[in-house]
Amino acid sequence: MLYHPPPPPLVLPAAEVRDVWAANLADEFAYLGALLPHFPVVHVDTEFPGTVHDSATPRHLRGPREVYALVKRNVDALKPLQIGVALSGAAGRCPVAWQFNLRGFDPRVDPHAPASVALLRAQGMNLAAMREFGADPAAFAAGFFHSGLGLAGRYTWAAFSGAYDFAYLVKVLSGGMPLPETVEEFMALVRALFGPAVLDVKRLARVCGDKGIRGGLDQVAAALGVERAAGRAHCAGSDSLLTCDVLLAMVDRFFRDKNVLAYSGAIVGLV
Template sequence: MADVLIIDVWADNVHEEFSRIRDVVHRYPYIAFDTEFSGFVNPSDSRAGARIYNGHIKANVVSLKLIQVGLTFFDEFGNSGIDFEKNHTKGVTSQTLADSLTFARLVSNPAVHWVTFHGTYDMSYLAKPLNGCTLLPDPLSTFLSMVNRIFPNFYDAKHMVHHHYIWTGGLSKLARDMGVQSSALDMHQAGADSVVTVKAFVILKKRVIKRVCVGECNRLLYGL
């Protein structure tokens, strides 16, 4: 998989770009995504247990704003279509993003597969406007039901590698351990990180998902 061009999407071209996305999603039904947000008001640690960890996540997501989203579209072999990056501060609101994702038939669509790395915050920040709420639901089981309704198929690459290899670390470490070669490795922006997530996931899929039941990895978030 070669490096792909990142397309910046702002308020003045968001509808045009999501129209393009809607046209290609049937050919590239896998979506790797990453979010950038404005820090933390409550520390969160997945080692604290799922319920406590989820409570910290919800407190942060409700209190803070989404700054940037990166989406990379690819097929099951890792061939990439459009790579999309959006900066919230330039005028694309979270609700516009949610409406655009819905328009492009990317959510609540069982034909689409979402891919993330340690995706609890990523899923939560997208689920909030997509669910039309300012608060995320309690208890944990209700929150996970909401996530599964919005994202019928998703893979968390950190859960995959931790579950099968007892591995710890961040996205850059995983990419390097998996032998990913990409100029995006050192950029650390949402669009670039989604590119790296694609490449790491494709390698993991060849090494892990072909050897185990897909159901063991599908719809499971790291830490929850």
Template sequence: MQTLKNIDSTDGEDIEEKIVERRTLTPANIDLDVQKDYKGKIVAKEESMGRDLFRIRDVSAPNLVNKFSLIQEILDNYVDVAIYCDFPGVAMRLVGDFEKSMGRDLFKIRKVWDPNLEEEFALIRATVDEYPYVAVYSEFPGVVMRPVGDFKNTVDYNYQALKGNVNISKLIQLGFTFSDEKGNFPTDGTGKYLVWQFNFRGFDLTKDVYASESIDLLKQSEIDFEKNNNVGIDLSRFGELLMSSGIVLNDEIRWVTFHGGYDFGYLLKVLTGRRLPDTLEEFLKLASVFFPVVYDIKYLMKFCDRVYGGLNKLAELLGVEMIDTCHQAGTRSLLACHAFMKMKDKFFNGSPEKYAGVLHGLVNEED
């Protein structure tokens, strides 16, 4: 057993004789360091750190004043303070016209309804020459039917499924993100980058067919189906304005999509006012007229190392920031645009032209 007593201070003066601690020496605690505590007593401090060396002083209303008195006593000798707090988390997000240096607030989602449709298309017509890349993303009621019968191959089956679903269901929302070849975006008068999100009327939860999981996701993403039917865009009117916008029937426009068969299926249905063609060959021929240059990111991924998965996973692998986790068409088109620009420069030296014109799932793998 060992007792510490009659220990001189560092300035050579004797201090009060006190027994500080009685300890059994072992290999684990033999290396001790002696120092003063805040009251001038001598304490033995182990070099190794462990939970038994610390005492958590729980502070509540009854002992609050006492604990603050103790804190005041030690402040002169212990001036470095580490702080950490626990709280219930972020329970709300401000909305309004405020700016931040990065992230979601650099972008403005222009939500397009029937009353502002013509105004927004006028802005698009003024944008398209300088920003000829158009990333598109559609929200629809999901896959509600599977074709049955004999099919020539998987591609034939895929198209028959696409055709059947597009023909019997209705487009809910469409997103457009415009950029130039370097990934720059158009801006408004406040300096925010612009993304367009079109909201359509016509889909009725009480009458139309839909896939429950798809509609549940859209509800969670705050798509207001009642508002869509009250002030949403008539699809035939949208088709007329889209036809004269300068972004279709234009071989200077580069369309960007992710697994885009359904995106262009719904667009062709809107533009022609007709059901989709019976055969894949007719569909692809029609698509090439309205959308001469198309890049399908999902198809491009076949030629890239170590990228896989859906759009969210691809963005993660490429280090592309998601400005919003909501599953709405505007932000999804923006994410597709970001991912494409990153892939174009990283894997294709800025020139993926040889892979244009192919929609994933609608081409034979050997082609």
């Protein structure tokens, strides 16, 4: 039997976030798919127009079923704006991340949280351009599966405080269908779409060191000494890239002698 050595490491450009629109969707998914064999850990972030439903129960008292019911109400009612994807592997982080700008949201008619949309605009999100030039969510879903990302079980997936990230991905990939009724059904669907290796980096932060690391993505990154490689906060491509770098730093410092995949499926709030 002939031995085929693995391909040599890729020489890639400096860290960048590539904006993806309808016009370059197919080309960028093809590029992403070509890199997946080298970088099989997929880090995702989504941006959406805030939340319009809340619960009277204090956050620290909400159980998984109540948390999921709230996620479902909001995700079913709202439209996603951006999906960010960053990749990593044995060679480290791929210095390219993708920011998929989606079409469909119109703040004049669609439900949203005005303060959240104002924040996203202040961070550079151009909603008018997204309405005109953004990728159709159905086209994103088709590109996702065609690129190889839909090969459940082949990749490790990661997000930071990922309940909404995976919920919006499920919504887009299922053609906008309502989310499952129960958290158990939702987690089963997550496993069916993404495989068993699904990590929540916020959950991992809680077991780093003796006391864990608390806070949001930027706070955890600062505690680890990780700087944002490209882009701005609250932009999906940049946040997926930062999530990737944070996870790599955690694995290097705190999980050298532990299997990080032992925490698979532990999405914050849903378990």
